Amino acid sequence: MADWVENYWRLRWDLPDGVVYRSSTLPHPSCTLSVERGVTRSEVGADPVVLTGVVRHRFEVPARGRSWVFAVKFRPGGLAAFAGLDAARLTDRVVPARGLLPASVVTACANLDETVADECCVTRLDAALTAARPPTSGGDTDYRQLLGVIDDMLADRTLLRVGQIEQRHDIAARRLQRMFARYVGVGPKWVLARYRMHDAVRELDGGYTGTIADLATRYGWYDQAHFARAFTDLVGAAPGDYRDRHARHPG
Structure with missing residues (x-):
C-alpha cells in the first residue's frame, strides 16, 4: 500500500469529567480514513468510519471524555487515486466512508475498536486495503x-x-x-x-x-x-x- 498510504496511526485518551484538552495540529495536504469511537468530533455522526479531506485551517479537536481513534493517513493524492474520488469534494469536510470506499474496507474499519491490539488493527486494515487496491499495471x-x-x-x-x-x-x-x-x-x-x-x-x-x-x-x-x-x-x-x-x- 506504500503507493497510496503514508502511515497508520492510533490515538486514545481518557479524561476526567469536565476536563477538556484542545489538540491542535498543523494541516497537511492529506486525506484520512478513520474509525472514531467514544466522545468523538462533532463532525462524526452515528457511523464511526469517516473520511476527512484536506483541512485548510488549523486542525483543532477538543478532546474530552474517553475516546479511541485508529486512522490511515493517505499520501497527498493517495485517497483519490486509490478510490477514484474527486478530492475537491472532500476539502474541509468530514463524511461517512460508506459508499465512497469499497464495502470490505469500511467493514474492516467498523470491526476495529480499542480491544483490538494496535498491530492487529494495522494488519487487518492493511489487508483490506491491499485486496481492494486498484490494478497497478500501466499505473496512473x-x-x-x-x-x-x-x-x-x-x-x-x-x-x-x-x-x-x-x-x-x-x-x-x-x-x-x-x-x-x-x-x-x-x-x-x-x-x-x-x-x-x-x-x-x-x-x-x-x-x-x-x-x-x-x-x-x-x-x-x-x-x-x-x-x-x-x-x-x-x-x-x-x-x-x-x-x-x-x-x-x-x-
Whole structure:
C-alpha cells in the first residue's frame, strides 16, 4: 500500500469529567480514513468510519471524555487515486466512508475498536486495503507525476514559487492546477506554502536565532506582516511569541 498510504496511526485518551484538552495540529495536504469511537468530533455522526479531506485551517479537536481513534493517513493524492474520488469534494469536510470506499474496507474499519491490539488493527486494515487496491499495471501516470512533484516540494526548501515547479517538471500551469484539484483537493500554491510554513515552524522549534523577517524571506514571504498573519492563523501564535514560548518550554 506504500503507493497510496503514508502511515497508520492510533490515538486514545481518557479524561476526567469536565476536563477538556484542545489538540491542535498543523494541516497537511492529506486525506484520512478513520474509525472514531467514544466522545468523538462533532463532525462524526452515528457511523464511526469517516473520511476527512484536506483541512485548510488549523486542525483543532477538543478532546474530552474517553475516546479511541485508529486512522490511515493517505499520501497527498493517495485517497483519490486509490478510490477514484474527486478530492475537491472532500476539502474541509468530514463524511461517512460508506459508499465512497469499497464495502470490505469500511467493514474492516467498523470491526476495529480499542480491544483490538494496535498491530492487529494495522494488519487487518492493511489487508483490506491491499485486496481492494486498484490494478497497478500501466499505473496512473498523472498520480505518479503528482507524487514526484510532492516529493520535490518536500525535499527542496528552495522551491518557493509554483512557477519553479512548472519549469522543473515541464508541466503547464493549467494541467498542474487540474492535477492538484482532482487528487489533492487544493491548489499547488497552497500545498507549497504549507510545506514552507512547516519548515519555518521546524526552524523555530530547532532554536532559530535570526530575525523573523529573514525567516519569512527564506521561505517565500517577502512581506513580514503577511508572513506573521499567515503564521498566526495556522499556528495560533505570532512567530515571535511562538519562539519565546518554545524557548521557555522546549519539547
